[in-house]
Amino acid sequence: MNQEERLFDIQDKIKSATLTSGRKEGDVELVAVSKTFPLEDILSFAHLGQVDFGENKVQEFVHKANEHHEMGGTPPISWHLIGHLQRNKAKELVGRVHLFHALDSLRLATALNHHLEDASQTLSCLIQVNVSGEESKFGMEPAELNQFMDSVLALPRLRVEGLMTLASPTENPEEVRPQFALLRTLSESVRDRLTFVSTPTLSMGMSSDFEVAIEEGATLVRVGSSLFGGRSYVSA
């Protein structure tokens, strides 16, 4: 398949899974995960109408966002930072990111709030939750979520719009269905406090498991290799 066929194929699968889960076409957003691929490849998708792109490393993201800006910023791109962020890089997000998916510590949240305050800006973000229980994964433990949410809501520059997770890597997406279901249950438990949005964002599902994630309530899926092709290094 060429690029256009791959995009249409994913859009089609998203649409079917959305309808299967009893929702309306357009209720699930596609973020094209462009990490390791050059801006040129991103722009080809942007010319096909894809607007949202996800990067997982700050430096790579800043480089591409600046390059896009210098080229005049068309076609428009909404950038998502989907990977772990070190506190000393927090400033790089200000004014550049449409949605930050990986809020995972109070120290990071406080640093972000501080830089946003200085620039009189706000930032939309999702709290990353570790639903797989793997120690290597970033994210809040489900049991810590409530308290973390209270602390973050006290930071006026952060707009918490929902939750994000990475399920365990698996060949069989059915195996991770319970992990997606858990994130959904957690989002329902904090829903009253997400006053910035009418429907909380649930960022879950990647190339191998996005259809199952949608069936379990994802409102946003992050698809990389099925659109851009295989990556030559394994990314965290």
Ligand SMILES: *Cc1c(COP(=O)(O)O)cnc(C)c1O
């Ligand atoms: C790389 C990455 C993805 C996309 O993974 P694919 O398997 O290539 O679709 C999604 N989410 C995060 C956080 C990632 O780092």
